[in-house]
Amino acid sequence: MTEPTLFKLRVRYVKRGRLRYLGHLEVAHTIERVVRRAGLPYAVTQGFSPHMRVAFSAALPVGTYSESEWYDLVLTEYVPAPEALARLVAATPTDLVPLEAAYVDIRAKALTAHLTRAVYRIDMTSAEGLAISPADIEDALARICDRGSIEYLRGKKTKRLDVARTLTAFSVEHAASGAFQITLDTHQDNDGSMRPEILLGALDAMLAARYLPDVELPVLETGIASFLCFSVAAIVRVEQSCEDERA
Amino acid sequence: MRHVYEDRFAEIEPLLNRVEKPSRYIDHEWGTLAKPDAAYRVCLIYPDVYEVGLPNQGIAILYNNLNKAEGISCERGYIPWIDMADEMRAAGVPLLSLEGAAPVAAFDVVGFHIPHELAATNYLEALDLADIPLMAQERTDDDPLVVAGGPSVYNPEPLYAFFDAFLVGEGEDLIVEFCERHRELKAAGLTRAEQLRELAKIPGVYVPSLYELVHDEASTRWGHTVPRAGEDVPEVIYKRVAADFGVTDPVPQSVVPYAQLVHDRLSVEVLRGCARGCRFCQAGITYRPVRERSADQVVSAVVHGLEKTGYDEVSLTSLSTTDHSCVKEILSRLNRRLADTGISVSIPSQRLDSFGVEMALEVAGEKKGGLTFAPEAGSQRMRDIINKNVTEEDLDRAVRAAFQAGWRRCKLYFMMGLPGERDEDIVAIAHLADHVVEVTREVVPPEQRGGIGVSISVAVFIPKAWTPFQWCAQLDDAEVKRRQQLLLASVKSRAVRVHYHDAETSLIEAVLSRGGRELAPVILGAWQRGQRFDAWTEQFELSRWLDAASACGIDLREAVQEPFPLDAKLPWEHVSPGVSRGFLEREYRRALEGKTTHDCTRDTCTGCGVCPTLGAGNVLVGERS
Incomplete structure (x- = not known):
């Protein structure tokens, strides 16, 4: 047949x-x-x-x-x-x-x-009273990259987000007063992909250590909706494409 | 109105990240029909979570009909699961409708579906979340009318205090009549009490506040309900019947959910009613008379419904689909139409004979999961008492046919605690299960016998209003547990798995199914003690019910274990499905004598009284086999 x-x-x-x-x-x-x-x-x-x-x-x-x-x-x-x-x-x-x-x-x-490449855009606003600059965010993200990975909870299981492998590039832009736009260029495959909300959680912890030293940090886990140092209006996957076909 | 009709989705959106299954709360499904600009609004609520309530056919019919009516918009509501309910209370967000995300309290009418007894505390959970007074008598002109209807409306008395009106019977026309009349009365400036008095004139509408309880020698401990002195209301409210079932829309379902549901498929109601006459079965009385749709109508409804919704499964629903006189023709036509589409047809239950298996084979295709049969009782003596007109030979033949055709698993449904039951009848359940295993071994090749599985599921008999067993007591739960152990000890074959129902939830079902108005404060007390979602085993705590009842001076166990005298006036007899009391008494006596009664769709009239009382009749589209 x-x-x-x-x-x-x-x-x-x-x-x-x-x-x-x-x-x-x-x-x-x-x-x-x-x-x-x-x-x-x-x-x-x-x-x-x-x-x-x-x-x-x-x-x-x-x-x-x-x-x-x-x-x-x-x-x-x-x-x-x-x-x-x-x-x-x-x-x-x-x-x-x-x-x-x-x-x-x-x-x-x-x-x-x-589709091995995914680009995310994050629209966020810094929390009231905190003078966070784009450079602060870039600096914090760079330090997270240096660390290589982030541990977080998924239900009761501890998981590890491999930042070194999944985050290929990032940029931070100042959108308006206190408002920022982060762009994450990420690699995804069968071995794992970027979880932007976990990265944001780690970013929040990093910024809080500097701006809110007295506040206890929440546990980093999936499904987090609120952060201490900023609020997130939207996380958008703006592009998924094939890395090999990159222009 | 205490709340303004406005979109408050922005207030629940921040909660969605914190609750399980957020898609329960987001609406925007394919096929919603609400009309945002209509001046008159109804919110229909199913008293359980979204994925249990959405497939409900009754609500789909009323939703469809109300939205077809000029100037009326109907939206849907469900009960938020406990995580969301707690978040909403903490955030100060009231219960919202789905389509408009508007406060339920801002609607003109809020209608609840009554699926079964165990939804009782969820009406209160919904009303409380909605910020609507729980008690009908505390509501004012600023509150919606709160009404209820559905399959379990035939003893409304335990719920009488929470609802302004009950709509009894088939709601196709009744709900629209009720709402149109209410709109007129409201526009005319009548007070709430005046509106209800007028609405009580519509046939099928029961306004409990216009009736009162009488305790006398002639009634049971619960008394009986009569029109309040001076009120011009009927002594008996008879259920409504759709004028012509055959012309009702066979595909009322329009909303296609995102969430994966309990019954995630298109449903086409191929017939309504069942006249087999099982004496424990309430639906077998309350859905009479029997009316079938024609084969042409069913086939075209399925094809059209699948195109409209995109489902990959269609279920031909009814109380007994394989009794439809054209079921064979319908299934073979559908199989031809749906070949190579990956779309499957299902029928909800199998008739207990070889014809049932033949029909099951029609729909099974290559995929043969398990077959379900309901002998209901283990001994012939007991099956005669309950009028389950099947024999051990029928079961034998059905099982043989099924396992020859390739099935390897079957499930058998039974009840325990039936009237007149003896230990030997329990042992007979075990023997029957063992016998079924033997039969399967005879027909299944030796190398495949390892796959044979027979499971038996044994529910506790719950006497229901408007059945020939309505006078019977429920077996006490300690005795239920003893008989369950007896059953376990009597099963010999290791291929048989035994499941039985929780005796504790059965106790609450039984008390609500045959109790009276004095149970309303018990339901309230159970809810106040934290009870909700009683139908979810892990949410059910009997102690809350027992505490609430003892605070009201009621011993629930004593109440359910009490048989009623045959000549007593019963608490529910003013809300009738049209069956005559004489018929029920005769059936009860015949049960005690072990005499069976035939099915009037296959033989002569049995004199149940439904057809003459309701001015309706059986409508069959062919000869039943």
């Missing part, structure tokens, strides 16, 4: 608004339903428990915004990419809207292997 001709559509979508609180599996589930609502000729796996052939880029932490999430959808018939995109847009909740769709080789590497 010859393999029927299949087509791999690669779609970029966003995660924003309230829907950034969806977990990875919830998003995956939702997109499968989007594809069925869109009426696209999706392929299903063979065997015991057939399911849609769709694969996603690396999980985004709950609460993080993204302008660059991806999925690969295998189709059994060719549908012109603009038409497929239009049908997906019409069937997708606004805050997960797909922005581009293009065919890639059916044998193309999986997204999780292909």
Whole structure:
């Protein structure tokens, strides 16, 4: 039996608004339903428990915004990419809207292997009364990089974020009075990826040691929402791409 | 209004990072229907967390119908899980609706679903979070009308103090009539009490404050409820029945959740009602008469519903789907339509005969998990008492067929504590389970026998209002525990796994299912002592209930272990599903004599009284097998 001709559509979508609180599996589930609502000729796996052939880029932490999430959808018939995109847009909740769709080789590497670069933008404001400068933040980040890694708690388990391997570059810009924008250029692969909220927790601890020496530091763990020295308006994954194809 | 209708999502957003499953609270799902600009608003609340409540078909129907009505907007609400509820209290955020993230107290009507007895404390949890007075009599013109309805409305008395009105029976038309009338009365400037008095004139509406409790020789310890002197209200409120089930929207479901739910699929109600007449079963009485949708309607509803929602599974729901006269045709047509899509069809339970297995085979495809059968009792004597018209031969054939077809696991449901039960009936459950294992060994090839698994799940019988067993006592929990041990000791085969239900939650279910108005302060007391989410085993603490009851001078165990005299006036007889008392008495007597009663959809009328009383009748689209 010859393999029927299949087509791999690669779609970029966003995660924003309230829907950034969806977990990875919830998003995956939702997109499968989007594809069925869109009426696209999706392929299903063979065997015991057939399911849609769709694969996603690396999980985004709950609460993080993204302008660059991806999925690969295998189709059994060719549908012109603009038409497929239009049908997906019409069937997708606004805050997960797909922005581009293009065919890639059916044998193309999986997204999780292909997208080795992720860029994050963090919009933050320093806490009232603290005169934090961009140089302070850069300095603190540099010291965290020198340390190489950050220990944190995930539930009851102690984990280690390998900063040396995952953080390739960073920059800090002064946006407005007391407001900053940090850009993190990160490397991600099967062995791990940057967790911006953990890095921010470490940054907070570093700044607090200088600005708030009398305050007890909170335990560094996943899901942290508030910091001592600054507030974070948004963490945004602005780009995911392949490092080898960097311009 | 105590609260203004406004979007307060910004106040719960900071809490979302601190609670489990934030997607419970974010709304913005595909297919929501609320109308932000409507002048009249209803919030329908399921008394449990989002992922339990969202799949509810009843709420989906009412949500759909209310939003279709001119000028009415309907939103949804659920009970925040304890982590979120505590965060909301600490932050001073009231209970919010989903679609508009607006305070529930700012709606015109708040409607609760009554799924079962164990939701009782959650109504209070919701009202308290919403900043609505818990007691109906403490509410003023500034509060919404708080109403309730659903499958467990047929003894509303323990809840009478918390709700302004109960909507009894099928809500398709009733909810819209109720809200439209309320809107008129409100616009006309009537007070809350005047509005309720008018609303009580709508058939199917029970306004408990217009009725009072009478304790006399003729009634049980709970007394009985009659119209208050001078009130022009019916002595008996009969349930409403949808005018024509066949023309109701077969796909009321529109909201497609993000969260992964308990029942995460499209549901199409293929028939309503069941006339098999199991004597312990409340739904078997309260959902009568039996009405089927046509095969064409079901098939097109499934296809259309899947296109609209994008689900990958569809469940054909009802109390007994394999009883549908065209189930075979429906399943084979759906299998053809859905081939190669990865979409599966499921049916909620299997009929206990080879036809049931044949239908299970239709939907199973390659994937054969476990099959579930409900013999309900172990001995033929006991099955005759409960009118479960199946024999050991039926079970034998069903199991044989299932294991020949490739299934390797099955689950059998039983009850213990049924009226007239003896030790030998408990031992018979064990024997039946052992026998099933023997049958499976005969048909399964030797090399596959290691995979055989038979599990039996044994619930505690809970006597329910409006059933032939409504007069019966519940077995005391110490005796339940003894019989559970007897069962465990009687099972010989190691392939049988035994599960049984907690006797303590069963005690609370039993007291609420047959008790009266004096239980309202007990529910309040249990909630005040911290009880909520009773249906979640890890949240349930019997001591809170026992303390609350003893503070009210009530011994819960004594209450549930008391049988009612056959001629007593019962606490719930003013809220009726249309069945005649004579029929229930006759069925009770026949049970004691071990005589079975047939199913009126396959034979002559059995005289239950529902059809003439409600002006309705069975509607079958073919011959039942």
